[in-house]
Amino acid sequence: MGPSPADGSAKKFGVVVFPGSNCDHDAYYVLKNVFRQDVRFLWHKDSSLEGVDAVILPGGFSYGDYLRSGAIARFSPIMKEVTSFATDGGMVMGICNGFQILCEAGLLPGSLLRNAGLTFACRFVHVRVENARTAFTSGCRAGEVLKIPIAHGEGNYYADGETLSGMERNNQIIFRYCDVRGAVTGEANPNGSVKNIAGIVNGRGNVMGMMPHPERASDPALRETDGAKIFLSAIGHLVEKTQLTHSTL
Amino acid sequence: MYLAKINVTLRPSILDPQGKAVRHAIASLGMEDVRDIRMGKYIEMKISSDDRAAAGRIADEACRKLLANPVMENFEYTLEKI
Numbered sequence: 541m542g543p544s545p546a547d548g549s550a551k552k553f554g555v556v557v558f559p560g561s562n563c564d565h566d567a568y569y570v571l572k573n574v575f576r577q578d579v580r581f582l583w584h585k586d587s588s589l590e591g592v593d594a595v596i597l598p599g600g601f602s603y604g605d606y607l608r609s610g611a612i613a614r615f616s617p618i619m620k621e622v623t624s625f626a627t628d629g630g631m632v633m634g635i636c637n638g639f640q641i642l643c644e645a646g647l648l649p650g651s652l653l654r655n656a657g658l659t660f661a662c663r664f665v666h667v668r669v670e671n672a673r674t675a676f677t678s679g680c681r682a683g684e685v686l687k688i689p690i691a692h693g694e695g696n697y698y699a700d701g702e703t704l705s706g707m708e709r710n711n712q713i714i715f716r717y718c719d720v721r722g723a724v725t726g727e728a729n730p731n732g733s734v735k736n737i738a739g740i741v742n743g744r745g746n747v748m749g750m751m752p753h754p755e756r757a758s759d760p761a762l763r764e765t766d767g768a769k770i771f772l773s774a775i776g777h778l779v780e781k782t783q784l785t786h787s788t789l
Numbered sequence: 790m791y792l793a794k795i796n797v798t799l800r801p802s803i804l805d806p807q808g809k810a811v812r813h814a815i816a817s818l819g820m821e822d823v824r825d826i827r828m829g830k831y832i833e834m835k836i837s838s839d840d841r842a843a844a845g846r847i848a849d850e851a852c853r854k855l856l857a858n859p860v861m862e863n864f865e866y867t868l869e870k871i
Contacts, residue, residue, distance in 0.1 A: 607830075608858055615855070644858065651860040658806050698803065698861060732804070 551778040554582040554592035556622070556638075558613045563599030563635065563755060570758040571596075575771055584616040593778050594631040595622055597638025599691070599753055609652065609694045610640035619645055631675060631774060632747045636692055639739075639749030648742055648749045649707060650699030656732025660693040664764070665730055667715040667738045667752060668722050674741050675777035676748045677714055679769045685722045686715075686766040688752035690730060695751040697733035697740075707740065715739035715750055791836045791844035795866040797857045798829035832856055835871070844868055 553571050557564045564581065571579040580590060584602075589595060602613035613619070619641075626632045626647050634642040642648040655661055664687055672682040680686065699707065707713055715738040719728040724736045731751075739750030754767025799805050808826040815823045834851065836844040848866050857864040 607856070611855065611858065643860075651858055653803065653861060654806050656804060656806050658810050700802075700860075732806075 549779050549782075550576060550578045551593045551775055551782075552591065553577050553579040553594050553596060554589055555579060555596045555598055556582045556584060556618055557598075558584045558600065558602035558616060558641075560602045560604055561598050561600035561637070563637075563753060566753075566755045567596050567598045567635070570755045570768075570771065574759050574768065575775060577775065582618055584613070584618050587617050587621060589618075589621050589625055594633065594774060595625060597622070597632070597634040597641050598755075599636030599638060602637055602641065605694070608640075608644065609637060610642075610644040613637075613641045614645040623647065626742075626747050629744065629746050631778065633676065633774065634747075634749040635753055635755065636690075636695070636751055639751055640694065642747060642749045647747050648740060649703050649712075650697055650740070652694050652751070653696040653698050653732075654694050655692070655696050655730070657730070660691075661695070661730045662689070662691040663730075664689045664757075665738075665752060666718050666720055666722075666728065668718040668724060669714065670716055671711040671714045671741075673711070674714055674745050674748070674773075676741065676770055676773050679773035679776060683722060685718060685720065686752075686769065687764055688754055688757045688767050689764075690752050691756075692731070692751055695731040695733065697731075697737040697751070699734065704734065710743055712740050712743065713737055714741055714748070715752070790871050791838060791841065792869045792871045793832075793834040793836060793844065793848040793851075793866050794869065795832040795834060795848065795852060795856060795864060796829055797832065797852070797862050797864045799827060800861055800863055803861050830856075841868060841870070 571577045669680040669684045716736040718724045754770040757764040757767035808828045812826040838844045852864040
């Protein structure tokens, strides 16, 4: 499954660890053991990304979700580096709390509010791939339905009307909550997100945030592996980028 | 020294499920006349400046950059000399 380090194509991933991150090890585990990539933890107080090819902001409750989820983490020293990396076109992926941090940091539009249903939602959901032409979804078919778990109390995506129509024009909405057949309905929306939004990219397409946890649905030992398609898309994109760079040398 | 008393509230267009839940609890206490509850945050911040305008600038910057998220929240504050 995926490129192996033996052929020299392993990419370097950095998983940022904030105080209160709790999906950092899951992300590390799947990248290293399922996808055979070169992966390291990056401590929130570090001021170097150690030359990684992609950054993952993992799920959890950074700084205890004090003030607002992600609000304090976004001022961690490492976030200065993540921001300039993203500005230079570097690949950044925020999962759950990582998505909240990217919104707070202004690297993604909008914000994540308390779930409309008042519950912490922890279960498998279905999301429909709305744009299969991004670096994070190229291994999916357009309209494909992925089964990936969520686990959050504040995943209710919100952006104002003007921001939303801009995002729709640019195809920045990449995942919407849907039913098992791919119908985007109110019943399939677990948290009240506007337009059933579950995941988005920035205008340039190099920064992605999603509430569902692909790292929890990647290891075949856990049976559900739809999340792997997202990591494999990202890895494939990085490999392709390297090949392009080499071929122009 | 100034004491800034800051209120951060959800914008009117934003649903407040927490406020709604608290309203239901209030109603179950028998206070049926309570119609709407909106939850917000109250923050006190001491600013070591004797210049009111400077203290105001600091309070304003703290609100804009950290204490409130302009996507979903409004803020207001008062300054009190202490």
